[in-house]
Amino acid sequence: MNNPFIRLEEVSKSFGLLTVVEGLNLEIGKGEFISLLGPSGSGKTTILMMLAGFENPTSGAIWAGGKRIDSLPPHRRNMGVVFQNYALFPHMTVSENVAFPLKMRNVPRAKVKERVGKALDMVQLGSLAERRPSQLSGGQQQRVALARALIFEPEVVLMDEPLGALDKQLREQMQLDIRDLHRRLELTIVFVTHDQSEALTMSDRIAIFNRGKIEQIGKPSDIYDHPSTQFVAEFIGETNLVRGCVQSVEGGTARVQLPGGQEVFVETATDLRPNSSVCLSIRPERIKVGRREAAGNNITAAVSDIVYHGDHLRLVARSDSQSLTIKTDRSQPTLSIGDEVQLSFLSSDCWVVSA
Amino acid sequence: MSVLRFSKLIFGSATVFFLIAPLIAILPLAFTDSVFLNYPIPGYSTRWFVELFTAGVWQRSIINSLIIGCGTTVLATFLGTVGALGLRDKQLSLVLTTIKTIFLLPMVVPAVVLGVGMQLMFARYALTNTYLGVIIAHTVVAVPFVVVNVLAVLQGIDRRLEQAAASLGAAPVTVLKQVTLPLALPGIVSGAVFAFATSLDEVVLTLFVAGPNQRTLARQMFSTIRENISPAIAAAAFVFIVGTVLIAIVVNFSRGTNRANE
Numbered sequence A: 001m002n003n004p005f006i007r008l009e010e011v012s013k014s015f016g017l018l019t020v021v022e023g024l025n026l027e028i029g030k031g032e033f034i035s036l037l038g039p040s041g042s043g044k045t046t047i048l049m050m051l052a053g054f055e056n057p058t059s060g061a062i063w064a065g066g067k068r069i070d071s072l073p074p075h076r077r078n079m080g081v082v083f084q085n086y087a088l089f090p091h092m093t094v095s096e097n098v099a100f101p102l103k104m105r106n107v108p109r110a111k112v113k114e115r116v117g118k119a120l121d122m123v124q125l126g127s128l129a130e131r132r133p134s135q136l137s138g139g140q141q142q143r144v145a146l147a148r149a150l151i152f153e154p155e156v157v158l159m160d161e162p163l164g165a166l167d168k169q170l171r172e173q174m175q176l177d178i179r180d181l182h183r184r185l186e187l188t189i190v191f192v193t194h195d196q197s198e199a200l201t202m203s204d205r206i207a208i209f210n211r212g213k214i215e216q217i218g219k220p221s222d223i224y225d226h227p228s229t230q231f232v233a234e235f236i237g238e239t240n241l242v243r244g245c246v247q248s249v250e251g252g253t254a255r256v257q258l259p260g261g262q263e264v265f266v267e268t269a270t271d272l273r274p275n276s277s278v279c280l281s282i283r284p285e286r287i288k289v290g291r292r293e294a295a296g297n298n299i300t301a302a303v304s305d306i307v308y309h310g311d312h313l314r315l316v317a318r319s320d321s322q323s324l325t326i327k328t329d330r331s332q333p334t335l336s337i338g339d340e341v342q343l344s345f346l347s348s349d350c351w352v353v354s355a
Numbered sequence B: 001m002s003v004l005r006f007s008k009l010i011f012g013s014a015t016v017f018f019l020i021a022p023l024i025a026i027l028p029l030a031f032t033d034s035v036f037l038n039y040p041i042p043g044y045s046t047r048w049f050v051e052l053f054t055a056g057v058w059q060r061s062i063i064n065s066l067i068i069g070c071g072t073t074v075l076a077t078f079l080g081t082v083g084a085l086g087l088r089d090k091q092l093s094l095v096l097t098t099i100k101t102i103f104l105l106p107m108v109v110p111a112v113v114l115g116v117g118m119q120l121m122f123a124r125y126a127l128t129n130t131y132l133g134v135i136i137a138h139t140v141v142a143v144p145f146v147v148v149n150v151l152a153v154l155q156g157i158d159r160r161l162e163q164a165a166a167s168l169g170a171a172p173v174t175v176l177k178q179v180t181l182p183l184a185l186p187g188i189v190s191g192a193v194f195a196f197a198t199s200l201d202e203v204v205l206t207l208f209v210a211g212p213n214q215r216t217l218a219r220q221m222f223s224t225i226r227e228n229i230s231p232a233i234a235a236a237a238f239v240f241i242v243g244t245v246l247i248a249i250v251v252n253f254s255r256g257t258n259r260a261n262e
Helices: A044-052 A094-104 A109-122 A138-150 A168-185 A196-202 A220-225 A230-235 B003-031 B047-054 B056-086 B094-107 B111-124 B131-156 B159-167 B172-201 B204-209 B217-227 B232-261
Strands: A006-015 A018-028 A033-037 A059-064 A079-082 A156-160 A188-193 A205-210 A213-218 A240-250 A253-257 A263-267 A277-282 A297-308 A313-319 A322-328 A340-345 A350-353
Touching: A006 A044, A018 A044, A018 A213, A033 A044, A033 A196, A044 A059, A044 A079, A044 A156, A044 A188, A079 A138, A079 B159, A094 A109, A094 A138, A109 A138, A138 A168, A168 A196, A188 A196, A196 A220, A205 A220, A205 A230, A213 A220, A213 A230, A230 A240, A230 A277, A230 A350, A240 A322, A253 A277, A263 A277, A263 A297, A263 A350, A313 A340, B003 B047, B003 B232, B047 B056, B047 B232, B056 B094, B056 B131, B056 B172, B056 B217, B094 B131, B111 B131, B111 B204, B131 B172, B131 B204, B159 B172, B172 B217, B172 B232, B204 B217, B217 B232
Parallel strands: A033 A188, A033 A205, A079 A156, A156 A188
Antiparallel strands: A006 A018, A006 A059, A205 A213, A240 A253, A240 A277, A253 A263, A277 A350, A297 A313, A297 A340, A313 A322
């Protein structure tokens, strides 16, 4: 990346014998919305705590805006932090909470009042300024926390699972709101989450964490379409993992034999050797049912389960020893369990992942 | 009513009676018009209250109790709060665990032992027969109550509130002043009240370190009952009990408002 705004260089963090983050390198651009996604214990929150200054790296360096910040105390980093449990000061009113960062910066009283008013309007809470946090709903509290973290115009906003405590509908609304604020205020946002759909909808880039390391980093569509490892393929969205043996490779397309003897063509960017064993990821919604595609891969399978999901059907089909999940719309002719079906998918929808 | 519930009620009442019977026994005697501290009461008057608030020795001892009580409260609350701030982590290192135990030790160490030690030590530093000496002695036994109360509140404070304040630009001292201490206030207040109450009824240490000029109300009652058994003791006891009940109400009230704020 040219001129990254935040740079983590070989950052490691251990608590006693436990290494939580190991030799991490990460660059974040100005104005970027990056999500750190991973299961709990994968080190993503620890990274955020180190960016905020609540934890110090065991080794390595953190740079922000050209300055090395890893030994700077939190109050001198000028980063807004939004916590999952909101962390509003219970002994202050909403407007006192939002005014807090301005008071810390000795902003004159009249100015504080004006800016607090604006910030609360921004999150549509102007009418609740004199309430206590305990008198607000979860969604309202999170909006106050957001206003408080944004009012001092920080260079970076760090969010630690900020929507984790909200119910689904509110969460989706807040996702759009945060996305909108990000665009309007040109914020740099580092967003920690374990919710893959949240990361996919909101981020410019996603970094997938596993055991203290970044497993893959890239645009949401890149990660979804071209997962580099089995872990990423399974963590982001749903997938079918199929093992096979490479027969031959010709110009970016490999011929792979499945355990049952059927052969499929796979487009690949990585170098594959004939006779090596590979793992393929095929997304359930990319598999078509009941049609032969001249250009694609065709396999026959028997339907073993059909699950009704309202807007789509989920089929489970067995082909030899392989079980495949297929997400299909309901325009299909009615199928029943035991029917033999033709499955087809393009060679470009079939992706080789490393174990 | 089941047998179990019935026996619970009986045992409960018996225990409560056992605990408050001495108080009930002494209270009516405060209003006797006789010069003897015994039943039956010939007639009722408030003469012993008048005596309590006008006689030189009693007046002096009440003032002494207030001076020493306030001094102890200030000192113990400060030390106990600072101590609790240092010991608030739920997982303490061995050194801190030891320090915490030492902080709480005066609660269990026999006061007589403390008293002997203090007298020897205070004599060396010319603190015997001084107000400061008595205040220090009372502070030693009052600090654990403050530590326990403040620790309980501090451990309930979400660390992320302090992290949030720091990230919003508050230096550590500001975080302490604006976030930690206001949130710990209910614990500090009840700690202070306990400190005051401890000082008020402390007799043993006072016997060892106080001189005639620092005679407290509790100490005065102790010597009066040995020397002339005046019903003024009952009046003093009455004042004590009313004062304690008021203090208990203050503590409960401060806890109540704390809960309402959450």
